[in-house]
Amino acid sequence: MSTNNQVNGEVLVETRNLTKVYLDFWGRKKKEALRALNLQIYRGEVFGLLGPNGSGKTTTIKLLLGLLFPTEGEALVFGRPGTDVAKNERIGYLPEESYLYRFLNAEETLDFYGRLFNLSPEVRKKRAEELIEKVGLSRDKKRPLREYSKGMRQRIGLAQALINDPELVILDEPTSGLDPIGTRWMKDLILELKAQGKTVIMCSHRLDDVQDVCDRIAILYEGELKELGRVDELLEIADLVELRARGVRLTEELKRDLEEVIRRHGGTVESVQHPTTTLEELFLRIVRESQLHPGRRYLPQVERSPMAAPVSAGSAPVESAARS
Amino acid sequence: MLAALVIETPYASLDQLGPALINWLNSAGVCAMLFLLLGEIFRWLWGKGSLVFHGLAGNLGQLSPEEVWKRRSLWLWLTLIGVGLVLALLGTVLGRGAGQGSTAWASVALLGWRLAALAAILAFAWEFILELLVCRARRIWALARLTMLETIRQKALWSFAVLVLLVLVGSWFIQVEPKDQWRTYVDILYRTLAILMVITATVLACFALPNDIRRQTIHTQITKPVRRLEILLGRMLGLIVLLTVMLFIIGNLGFLYVFREVSPMARAATMRARLYQLGELHFEELDNEGNWQRKRTGTDVGDEFVYRSHIRGGAPQEAVWTFYRLPPFLLDKSWQERNKRLTVEFMFDIYRMTRDYEGGGAGGVAVVLRFVNPRLWDAALEADYRREAQELRYKEDWDEILARKYGFYEVPLHIADLRTYSVDFPTAILERLREGGVLQVRVACRSFGQYLGMGPNDLYLVVGEGSLYWNFLKGLVGIWALTVMVTVLGVCFSTYVNALASMLLCWALLFLGLPQVQKFLGELGPETIHRMDVNPGGGPLEAMYRLARGLPMATPLPDNWGIALMQKIDLGYAYLFRAISGIVPDLYQYDRTLHVAEGFSIPGGELLMSLILLVGYLVPYILAGYYLLNAREIAA
Numbered sequence: 001m002s003t004n005n006q007v008n009g010e011v012l013v014e015t016r017n018l019t020k021v022y023l024d025f026w027g028r029k030k031k032e033a034l035r036a037l038n039l040q041i042y043r044g045e046v047f048g049l050l051g052p053n054g055s056g057k058t059t060t061i062k063l064l065l066g067l068l069f070p071t072e073g074e075a076l077v078f079g080r081p082g083t084d085v086a087k088n089e090r091i092g093y094l095p096e097e098s099y100l101y102r103f104l105n106a107e108e109t110l111d112f113y114g115r116l117f118n119l120s121p122e123v124r125k126k127r128a129e130e131l132i133e134k135v136g137l138s139r140d141k142k143r144p145l146r147e148y149s150k151g152m153r154q155r156i157g158l159a160q161a162l163i164n165d166p167e168l169v170i171l172d173e174p175t176s177g178l179d180p181i182g183t184r185w186m187k188d189l190i191l192e193l194k195a196q197g198k199t200v201i202m203c204s205h206r207l208d209d210v211q212d213v214c215d216r217i218a219i220l221y222e223g224e225l226k227e228l229g230r231v232d233e234l235l236e237i238a239d240l241v242e243l244r245a246r247g248v249r250l251t252e253e254l255k256r257d258l259e260e261v262i263r264r265h266g267g268t269v270e271s272v273q274h275p276t277t278t279l280e281e282l283f284l285r286i287v288r289e290s291q292l293h294p295g296r297r298y299l300p301q302v303e304r305s306p307m308a309a310p311v312s313a314g315s316a317p318v319e320s321a322a323r324s
Numbered sequence: 325m326l327a328a329l330v331i332e333t334p335y336a337s338l339d340q341l342g343p344a345l346i347n348w349l350n351s352a353g354v355c356a357m358l359f360l361l362l363g364e365i366f367r368w369l370w371g372k373g374s375l376v377f378h379g380l381a382g383n384l385g386q387l388s389p390e391e392v393w394k395r396r397s398l399w400l401w402l403t404l405i406g407v408g409l410v411l412a413l414l415g416t417v418l419g420r421g422a423g424q425g426s427t428a429w430a431s432v433a434l435l436g437w438r439l440a441a442l443a444a445i446l447a448f449a450w451e452f453i454l455e456l457l458v459c460r461a462r463r464i465w466a467l468a469r470l471t472m473l474e475t476i477r478q479k480a481l482w483s484f485a486v487l488v489l490l491v492l493v494g495s496w497f498i499q500v501e502p503k504d505q506w507r508t509y510v511d512i513l514y515r516t517l518a519i520l521m522v523i524t525a526t527v528l529a530c531f532a533l534p535n536d537i538r539r540q541t542i543h544t545q546i547t548k549p550v551r552r553l554e555i556l557l558g559r560m561l562g563l564i565v566l567l568t569v570m571l572f573i574i575g576n577l578g579f580l581y582v583f584r585e586v587s588p589m590a591r592a593a594t595m596r597a598r599l600y601q602l603g604e605l606h607f608e609e610l611d612n613e614g615n616w617q618r619k620r621t622g623t624d625v626g627d628e629f630v631y632r633s634h635i636r637g638g639a640p641q642e643a644v645w646t647f648y649r650l651p652p653f654l655l656d657k658s659w660q661e662r663n664k665r666l667t668v669e670f671m672f673d674i675y676r677m678t679r680d681y682e683g684g685g686a687g688g689v690a691v692v693l694r695f696v697n698p699r700l701w702d703a704a705l706e707a708d709y710r711r712e713a714q715e716l717r718y719k720e721d722w723d724e725i726l727a728r729k730y731g732f733y734e735v736p737l738h739i740a741d742l743r744t745y746s747v748d749f750p751t752a753i754l755e756r757l758r759e760g761g762v763l764q765v766r767v768a769c770r771s772f773g774q775y776l777g778m779g780p781n782d783l784y785l786v787v788g789e790g791s792l793y794w795n796f797l798k799g800l801v802g803i804w805a806l807t808v809m810v811t812v813l814g815v816c817f818s819t820y821v822n823a824l825a826s827m828l829l830c831w832a833l834l835f836l837g838l839p840q841v842q843k844f845l846g847e848l849g850p851e852t853i854h855r856m857d858v859n860p861g862g863g864p865l866e867a868m869y870r871l872a873r874g875l876p877m878a879t880p881l882p883d884n885w886g887i888a889l890m891q892k893i894d895l896g897y898a899y900l901f902r903a904i905s906g907i908v909p910d911l912y913q914y915d916r917t918l919h920v921a922e923g924f925s926i927p928g929g930e931l932l933m934s935l936i937l938l939v940g941y942l943v944p945y946i947l948a949g950y951y952l953l954n955a956r957e958i959a960a
């Protein structure tokens with residue numbers, strides 16, 4: 001996990017001062033869903049958009065895809081505005097709920113979407129077969145989508161997003177509706193896409209998913225960007241040490257001994273405990289802070305203070321890093 | 325004898341292609357200019373920047389090459405509009421200054437105007453045209469297939485098809501006289517088919533896109549490299565293909581059924597596809613010097629019917645049909661040898677001034693039909709002709725010999741009011757047409773006190789027999805055109821308004837396009853709005869004024885500036901009506917029931933012309949549909 005793609009990587013997606021106000025038929029304001037969003041997403045990374053319900057994640061994605069038009073600012077993908085059609089040749093999109101044609105079966109669905117791309121019939125057929133295999137729908141490929149379960153629809157939705165072997169994959173809540181095994185499968189798939197050098201943008205409020213697969217995340221709240229950065233960096237706390245050990249029980253005696261050791265090195269023990277889900281803490285804190293200070297938002301230039309909340313991270317037995 | 329082809333309003337024929345194009349250019353040009361101007365004003369008002377100034381402004385370096393090219397070409401059109409308008413203005417002003425007869429300036433003005441109109445259309449449609457160039461048949465067809473699959477699998481279509489069949493089968497229990505069977509069945513079949521196709525097409529077309537948007541299934545489409553124009557065209561194409569197949573199947577089933585059921589009498593009467601040839605009608609009258617004067621109309625009998633003009637019985641007045649164009653095979657020698665006689669059919673309106681039945685004879689009104697080749701025939705030859713006829717009268721083919729020699733043949737007969745008659749004449753008269761000349765049929769009325777009313781299409785030559793099945797299919801093409809029209813309209817409307825509203829819009833347009841309604845609307849045009857005989861109550865404001873004052877319709881109005889202003893405003897309404905009437909389809913052009921039911925072959929040229937008119941009518945709607953869909957936020 002190097003940081004150089006941030007430094008000199010190619011920017012695939014960029015939003016500049018992106019603002020979206022939903023208007024009604026008469027042009028009156030219904031809802032300001034996104035306020036002056038500035039983002040840059042680089043080639044090869046997995047980028048997570050996080051935020052509570054109604055925070056504007058889906059709105060951002062729809063703006064990038066030209067399903068909505070920006071009220072102000074720009075949404076650029078491959079340097080082209082969202083409404084540019086040609087860029088879609090290199091994009092795959094899985095909608096929030098896969099709204100596909102329910103009267104088609106899996107094969108026909110992939111065939112139909114394949115025809116919209118500049119693919120030769122052989123390639124189209126081969127891809128469709130591979131993808132059906134990959135998403136595990138081989139046995140159900142002749143059944144109409146109206147008979148599919150939520151998870152199966154999510155799978156065929158993913159397959160149609162990958163039919164053109166896209167450079168950029170945009171997934172809106174990819175794990176919603178999937179069981180734990182399906183979720184694991186989806187996460188592995190995202191990592192596989194990343195390994196193939198594809199760029200992935202996903203949005204979710206399932207924090208563990210995001211934490212497992214994303215390189216960088218942005219946290220949105222009420223249409224404003226609250227936090228942006230590398231997952232590992234965001235979750236590291238500079239002056240906190242977490243310790244894991246195997247083969248001992250956490251007795252009072254052990255605790256006393258540990259305190260002793262740490263005091264000798266000039267520190268104090270805050271807590272020694274089993275690790276919790278960690279992004280959740282960050283997320284909840286941001287939401288809490290946003291509610292307390294509505295105006296505050298993420299500004300890239302300003303150095304932020306280290307986090308105070310007790311957050312533990314990672315799966316390595318002992319992990320400690322200083323925040324630069 | 326039983327069939328009647330009464331075409332009171334002529335169908336548009338290919339001859340009118342030129343004028344129709346010019347007409348289209350004018351009205352589309354005006355609309356395009358208006359839209360460009362309005363667009364410019366709105367863009368200014370909402371601070372979106374001006375098309376004219378921003379067309380080339382902005383940093384061209386930032387734009388993709390095609391974008392730059394697009395803007396440059398748009399500018400070209402805008403310049404041409406300006407140049408054209410200036411030319412038109414100059415031509416008009418200078419033409420006026422130069423006084424009468426300065427046709428050069430007038431043509432400059434006309435040329436300028438047409439240039440401006442064309443450039444305006446191009447400027448307005450430019451994005452559409454460029455978009456059309458990048459559309460791919462592959463994607464359009466994929467979307468069309470999707471539409472077809474959707475409609476078929478949702479089984480919506482089949483319920484409609486069943487409905488059609490039910491109505492048709494039910495209608496065949498109606499008691500019909502044997503000789504009228506073909507006529508009646510064809511009429512029922514065509515009308516049912518037309519109504520149900522229109523309903524099916526509107527429902528399918530108006531719900532297609534709105535459902536796609538409402539169910540959000542369109543999101544996965546839009547995010548593929550699909551142009552919105554392709555979505556629009558794909559939807560239309562899919563529905564049209566499907567409806568065409570449906571129409572073809574049901575139409576053929578209907579044909580089979582009718583074909584087998586019809587009695588031999590009806591077969592002889594109207595189950596045919598006779599090829600006919602219309603001529604051009606004018607009237608001639610002998611003036612005091614003894615010369616025949618050519619006139620556009622006959623005697624005005626004050627009949628409200630303007631279609632027919634009258635000739636007076638016993639007076640030197642004649643109605644003349646000239647057949648400038650005959651099907652080439654008529655001039656073919658071998659054809660003439662095989663067919664010694666050719667038929668002319670006619671139906672006249674008799675207007676009786678006196679109840680004098682002795683004069684006309686109890687059997688009807690005495691009429692003389694003369695078949696003349698004016699190159700050979702002259703009134704001065706009549707004496708020779710009669711003498712020779714006396715000499716030859718025992719020869720079997722005396723009329724052929726004389727017809728060949730003099731280019732003249734005469735048939736006297738008695739006719740009744742509005743009945744169809746057929747008269748044979750020797751084809752020998754056609755033989756010498758190859759040397760030049762034309763065929764004329766001159767009609768005179770010999771009964772004093774009677775007036776004979778005739779319109780251009782009241783007399784025609786029956787020149788042959790076409791294929792019945794082909795004719796039936798041609799009749800279906802009219803219904804097909806209607807289906808295509810509502811499909812396109814429905815899809816285009818539904819890009820902006822919801823399904824129900826688009827359906828209502830479609831049906832409202834169709835209603836306004838019905839021939840009866842069109843006639844009424846036509847009377848509200850600027851030429852007739854203040855004519856006492858057409859609109860006795862005047863225009864809308866005048867009518868209201870009369871209503872408020874309690875004035876009867878015919879009372880003359882006081883002469884003051886208020887009334888004058890009121891009538892001016894009414895005239896404005898009339899012009900508005902005229903302008904708006906272009907958005908209403910002319911459904912009459914597509915209804916060919918008459919031909920098939922009465923056993924006449926539908927002229928291919930007219931059919932083609934109706935399809936061309938259809939394209940001209942639909943193109944602006946497709947343009948509007950595309951722009952609206954493009955401007956639409958699909959996910960909002």
Ligand SMILES: Nc1ncnc2c1ncn2[C@@H]1O[C@H](COP(=O)(O)OP(=O)(O)OP(=O)(O)O)[C@@H](O)[C@H]1O
Binds near residue numbers: 032096
């Ligand atoms: N078509 C619309 N018209 C009006 N308001 C809308 C529309 N779509 C979304 N909104 C509003 O915009 C805000 C952001 O919505 P958005 O769908 O982007 O949220 P989200 O972050 O994707 O939420 P979730 O996690 O629930 O999917 C919400 O308050 C929503 O009510």
Ligand SMILES: [Mg+2]
Binds near residue numbers: 057058059096172
């Ligand atoms: Mg969402």
